[in-house]
Amino acid sequence: MTDSANTNTQSRILVWDWTVRVFHWATVLLIICMWSTADNHGIWKQLDQFVVANGWDEYPRGNMGWHRTFAIGLLFLLIYRIYWGVFGSTTARFSQFVKGPAAVRSYISALKERPYKPGLGHNPLGALSVIALLVVLTTQLTTGLFTIDVDGLESGPLSRHVDFDTGRLFATLHENSFRALYILIGLHVLAVAVYQFLLKANIIQPMITGGRPADSVKGHPTDTVRASLVRVAIGVVLSGGLVWLIWNA
Ligand code: HEM
Numbered sequence: 070m071t072d073s074a075n076t077n078t079q080s081r082i083l084v085w086d087w088t089v090r091v092f093h094w095a096t097v098l099l100i101i102c103m104w105s106t107a108d109n110h111g112i113w114k115q116l117d118q119f120v121v122a123n124g125w126d127e128y129p130r131g132n133m134g135w136h137r138t139f140a141i142g143l144l145f146l147l148i149y150r151i152y153w154g155v156f157g158s159t160t161a162r163f164s165q166f167v168k169g170p171a172a173v174r175s176y177i178s179a180l181k182e183r184p185y186k187p188g189l190g191h192n193p194l195g196a197l198s199v200i201a202l203l204v205v206l207t208t209q210l211t212t213g214l215f216t217i218d219v220d221g222l223e224s225g226p227l228s229r230h231v232d233f234d235t236g237r238l239f240a241t242l243h244e245n246s247f248r249a250l251y252i253l254i255g256l257h258v259l260a261v262a263v264y265q266f267l268l269k270a271n272i273i274q275p276m277i278t279g280g281r282p283a284d285s286v287k288g289h290p291t292d293t294v295r296a297s298l299v300r301v302a303i304g305v306v307l308s309g310g311l312v313w314l315i316w317n318a
Contacts, residue, residue, distance in 0.1 A: 082283040084189060084275040086158040086296035088304075092150050093276055096206075099143045100254075104247075106136035133223035141312060144210050148308040150203065156304070158294045160190030167200060168193040185268040186287040189294070198257055205250045212243040214315065226316050 085093075106113055117129035130138065154163040172193040191199055214227040217236025228236045264270045275281045 080283060081280040082189070082286055083280050083294040084286075085160060085279050086294055087279060088149070088153060088157070088296050088301055089161050090276060090279060092146050092153070096143065096146055099139050099146070100250075102139045103136055103143065106132045106139065107247075108132075131223075133218075137226065140210060140213055141316065143206070144315065145308050145312045147203070147206055147210060148311050149304050152304045152307060156300055158296055160294050163200075166191040166193070166196040168196065173197070180268075185264075185270055186285060187264070187270045187272060188287045195260065198253065198260065202250075202253050202257060205246055205253055208246040209243065209250055212239045212246060215239040216243045227318060230318075 113132050113135050114129075116135070117131065120126045121129055153161050159165055176193045214225045215231050215236060216239045217224040217228045217231070217233055218240065219237075221233065221236075224236060225239070228239075231239070261272060264272050271281065271285070
């Protein structure tokens with residue numbers, strides 16, 4: 070997954086740097102893991118037995134233990150993505166894709182043009198769903214940190230800072246924000262399917278490989294979509310440090 074040779078060559082153009090792609094698919098995977106550990110699924114019991122049998126952990130973590138473990142990963146990814154939205158490659162930056170209502174309206178009216186050609190990065194309409202997903206994900210994780218369950222046994226890492234009733238309120242918010250996340254994910258996947266199959270714009274492949282044929286991109290973008298390794302390293306250290314601080318606050 071190197072980004073060196075694939076910025077603006079004649080044939081292919083880089084749309085998403087590798088960290089955006091890793092963020093995306095790791096987020097998808099972790100959301101599935103968190104959703105399935107929120108309920109009682111047998112697969113996690115088997116993972117528990119495997120971990121204990123190999124001596125990696127003295128006691129089984131149980132479903133909620135795994136839920137909290139995956140939350141650490143998701144929190145790390147989210148903090149990294151927010152950092153990357155400010156200091157990252159061009160298509161990852163919020164300033165590049167978050168636009169006002171006028172840009173959204175003009176994008177919607179240009180949707181009739183055929184053949185439809187996507188621009189480089191998020192379009193102004195899709196950007197709204199990206200921001201909504203990131204905001205709801207942040208709400209989901211923040212409320213989880215303070216959640217207290219009914220018997221007070223399986224609670225979030227920061228729940229000791231709130232009383233029982235407040236912790237239960239966070240639990241309700243945590244459940245409701247998951248419903249919102251569920252709806253947003255549904256709309257997101259539906260929108261991706263519309264672009265992919267109705268508008269015949271291959272947007273899934275760039276989220277996997279990073280690149281797309283240059284002639285399938287609207288205009289002649291000259292921006293450099295490259296993940297600077299120094300910035301990635303700073304982001305990783307910063308996000309890891311913040312996760313540690315939050316978990317141990
Ligand atoms: C748990 C489910 C999912 C979540 C939470 C999610 C979240 C996101 C987020 C936050 C972005 C913005 C990426 C960034 O700028 O960093 C994004 C973009 C994208 N996602 Fe997903 N996603 C999910 C599932 C999927 C699936 C199943 C597919 C494909 C089959 C998909 C395809 C895409 C594509 C193609 C983009 C780029 C859209 C564009 O060209 O502007 N996503 N997704």
